[in-house]
Amino acid sequence: MEATQAAPAKQLVQExxxxxxxxxxxxxxxxTEEQVTETAVRLQKTGxxxxxxxxIWKPRTRPGSFEGIGTKGLPWLQKAKQLTGIPVAVEVATAxxxxxxxxxxxxxxxxxxxxxxxxxxxxxxxxxxxxxxxxVLIKNPINPDLELWIGAVERVAKAGIKQIGLIHRGFSSYxxxxxxxAPMWHLAIEMKRRNPExxxxxxxxHICGRRDILLEVAQEAIDLDYDGLIIESHIDPxxxxxxxxxxxxxxxxxxxxxxxxxxxxxxxxxxxxAAMEKMRQQINHLDDxxxxxxxxxxxxxxKIGLYKKQNNITILQTNRWNExxxxxxxxxxxxxxxxxFITKYFDAVHMESISHQNKVMNEE
Ligand code: PEP
Ligand code: MN
Numbered sequence: 001m002e003a004t005q006a007a008p009a010k011q012l013v014q015e016x017x018x019x020x021x022x023x024x025x026x027x028x029x030x031x032t033e034e035q036v037t038e039t040a041v042r043l044q045k046t047g048x049x050x051x052x053x054x055x056i057w058k059p060r061t062r063p064g065s066f067e068g069i070g071t072k073g074l075p076w077l078q079k080a081k082q083l084t085g086i087p088v089a090v091e092v093a094t095a096x097x098x099x100x101x102x103x104x105x106x107x108x109x110x111x112x113x114x115x116x117x118x119x120x121x122x123x124x125x126x127x128x129x130x131x132x133x134x135x136v137l138i139k140n141p142i143n144p145d146l147e148l149w150i151g152a153v154e155r156v157a158k159a160g161i162k163q164i165g166l167i168h169r170g171f172s173s174y175x176x177x178x179x180x181x182a183p184m185w186h187l188a189i190e191m192k193r194r195n196p197e198x199x200x201x202x203x204x205x206h207i208c209g210r211r212d213i214l215l216e217v218a219q220e221a222i223d224l225d226y227d228g229l230i231i232e233s234h235i236d237p238x239x240x241x242x243x244x245x246x247x248x249x250x251x252x253x254x255x256x257x258x259x260x261x262x263x264x265x266x267x268x269x270x271x272x273x274a275a276m277e278k279m280r281q282q283i284n285h286l287d288d289x290x291x292x293x294x295x296x297x298x299x300x301x302x303k304i305g306l307y308k309k310q311n312n313i314t315i316l317q318t319n320r321w322n323e324x325x326x327x328x329x330x331x332x333x334x335x336x337x338x339x340x341f342i343t344k345y346f347d348a349v350h351m352e353s354i355s356h357q358n359k360v361m362n363e364e
Contacts, residue, residue: 010133013087013107016050017135017163021262022201022228024089025253026053027235028243029066030073038235039250040080046254051108052080053089053230057097058242059114066241074104081105089137093121095128102132110137111152113169113181113206117141122152126159135163137230139203144171144184146191153195165199166191167230168221170207180209180246183217185224201228205246211237214248215256225265231256294349298356305357315357321350 016022025043030036036054043049054077058068077088087107092098093115101109109129115121116139129136136156141148149166156164168188170181192200202221204214218229234240237247248256308315325346332342 024051024230025049025233028232030054033076036076040084042250044084048257051087071100078104098128108135113139113142116152122155126155129159137165139167139169142172169203199227202226203230205232301353301356302360305360309361
């Protein structure tokens with residue numbers, strides 16, 4: 001099935017796609033025609049929403065909960081778009097879903113986290129997209145595996161899709177009480193570093209799983225220079241058929257967006273650039289010194305290794321290691337360094353130290 005959209009509609013989608021910050025909002029799921037229409041109208045009233053999202057097919061972890069209204073909800077979205085002029089985005093996981101969505105003029109498609117993990121499914125969606133000109137957003141896979149995320153991007157790109165964006169929705173982590181899906185910001189940052197040409201938007205709703213901390217996560221994303229946000233919004237959140245705890249009304253969404261401190265990546269001020277340059281040089285200098293000192297530390301470790309070898313002593317001495325850690329976390333605390341950081345840092349130093357000692361001990 002080919003795309004039949006009129007040129008002006010395509011152009012509007014294009015403008016929105018390039019807008020920064022890009023704000024996508026809408027219900028987790030389309031439920032009824034009235035709900036879809038009212039959501040669209042109330043989102044439009046805020047004047048802050050660029051695209052409306054709505055789940056039509058819902059991949060649920062376990063059967064029995066609401067699995068989406070299905071294809072019959074697509075005309076509702078089409079009408080809501082005609083009414084408000086807001087382009088719509090839908091999640092697709094199969095070739096049939098791609099065809100149905102395109103048939104009803106869905107403007108942007110997204111691949112969900114449960115699909116990104118499965119190369120067969122991603123390939124099926126990618127094949128269905130061959131020859132179609134539609135923007136596609138790709139959510140990170142459920143598990144913290146960048147290769148899978150990159151693989152999905154490659155499959156969709158190879159199918160000829162030119163406009164690809166990324167959605168960071170966090171990673172499943174067992175027993176993490178704070179978040180539904182741990183953000184693991186470093187992974188998204190690394191994904192951005194490897195794919196600087198792709199837009200990256202943040203999905204605080206699925207990271208948080210609860211509405212009370214949405215704003216902090218959204219702010220953090222904006223502080224990290226994300227290109228936009230996708231936030232679930234429902235006309236009556238507590239009665240939502242899926243993801244009730246994390247949704248907010250369109251009006252609350254508008255308040256949230258108003259209270260975010262929007263930051264820019266750069267300013268055209270010579271004074272600012274000079275001051276930044278100076279501080280960055282300081283950082284570089286300090287980093288060089290740190291590495292110099294680390295290298296000296298490893299040399300001492302090698303000496304110890306040699307000495308242990310001569311005396312036939314094991315490399316690892318648990319008591320000594322506990323002593324180092326305790327000393328370091330206490331000192332780190334006084335210096336304003338978190339226990340978490342100190343532990344990670346000393347673990348890394350310790351592993352490197354062991355590997356140096358190992359080398360020395362096993363050398364002839
Ligand atoms: C959704 O966006 O409603 C959804 C199912 O999200 P995810 O794929 O991130 O779990
Ligand atoms: Mn959802």
